[in-house]
Amino acid sequence: MSDITKQSLTELVENIKNKKLSSTDVTKAFIDRSEKSEKLNAYITNDFTSALDKAKKFDQKPNFDLKLPGIPMAVKDLFCTKNIKTTAGSKILNNFIPTYESTVTENIWNEGAILLGKLNCDEFAMGSSNETSFFGNVQSPIDKNLVPGGSSGGSASAVAGQLTPVTIGTDTGGSIRQPASFTGIVGLKPTYGSCSRYGIVAFASSLDQAGPMAQNVKDCALLHEVISSYDPKDSTSIDFKRNHYSKELTNNIKGKKIGIPKEYRVDGMPKEIEDLWQKGIQYIKDCGAETIDISLPNTSYALPTYYIVAPAEASSNLARYDGVKYGFRAKGENLIDMYEKTRSEGFGAEVQRRIMIGTYVLSSGYYDAYYLKAQKVRKLIKNDFDEAYKKVDAILTPSTPSSAFKIGEKTNDPVSMYLNDIFTVPVNLAGLPGISIPAGHDTKGYPLGLQIIGKAFDEQNILNIAYAMEEKINFRNKITDWWIK
């Protein structure tokens, strides 16, 4: 049984189609391992009983034409799941039962997959370490003292720890790629508009995207192919021709031009990260592609821009949590008092901090100085990428400025926590696709990731580059099962 959870999604799909494994076998194996893995705190809600029922039903009448036939899968608790509690990691949604399904999860179930449960995440996806969740922090399968990254920390922990074959996360400023990098797995943040935002608890609407997290690039391509769709229910969903990403996946990247942006060589970056980047450049060349030095001059302004735009949008989106129609309500002397106490007791410290920043930058007298300024700088950052893509097909950078840090290490210093997303945030601001792949270990043995950034709607290209590099890197994740007695 234990071997089942070690298999990749692609292998599991094949084994189910060839009837070497049943959906029940596979579902049981992942439930069993998930139950032994409570220490990781990766789940907020499990749905194991009905998952087994669904697996049995699938086996009675299997449909092997589906892309995810009878595959069990846990998803981030930011996706609304019909009739199953959806909390966004917050006390304020502690008892919220959606009456509808997010489009992305609907796409997954339509292809035959089965919900295992809802995975822990930073509260409203605001965090880089999964320490802001109302349901407690998540531990990394790499080492019990390490954060798994965030905000999709439960998702990263569950994939790296083999509690689910693959999963989906959301990425507003790096929330898929940074935890993927910290736990030695693959994570793709698609182009803005590629995956529907319908039914995803909103954080910053102009930045949020759902995306796949997996053990390898091929699994990632397959899951992306399932979740990416045009959706009239999301007004910013884009109607473009989507590829069969897994079928069209190739390691032939000969002649591709890959940009190396000098501005990503930041002060204080450990030598290990620079070395990893150089190794990545060599792998690219070994694959027959060419690297070209480029400049993205406004890179250092991306993070300050993000910390205006994202909190501004969040403060508007989170205005809906008032204790009236759903969620937690605190007692108040009158209506306003009830609102103020509900939001004060219902939101955690980081969420309150961001709502306060957002409210301030949008308030009368400050709008031009902050919000308008940030929108202008965002334009400059996007222009940088547009310029670069006249010369190159994709861009290679490190995923994060360091490997995973210790639990509690950065909780008292919001700015140092924010600096973690320095390489991932520009991609969201420009609406581009980016993928993080595991590329090596630091001297402590912790995983390090490389990021490939693509042109808008060019997911196939960055998946191909990642696929070619993955073969050369031959990364092996060091999972010791420390959390299993």
Next chain:
Amino acid sequence: MSIDLKTIKHISKLARISVDQQRAEKLAGDLNSIFDFIEKLNELKTDNVEPLTSIAETTLKLRSDEVKSKNIREQIIKNSPQNNEDYFVVPKVIE
């Protein structure tokens, strides 16, 4: 620039989040360090830059306004902290 306690109280009122004195002081410290970091944007001249208002360069599509979900009133009401048959209940507003 510096955000004082008076400003914190003002923002918390706008954001409808009650903060006590201790929380307000902590928030003032945090926000000041975050805004110190944000001030970096002032190095850039942006007078002639058009603000980016939409990342997806497409025009918004229209669709007909049809009710797709039916008979979910009961489920929706069930999610509310306090209700009375078909209504959401809030503290008394009119004396």
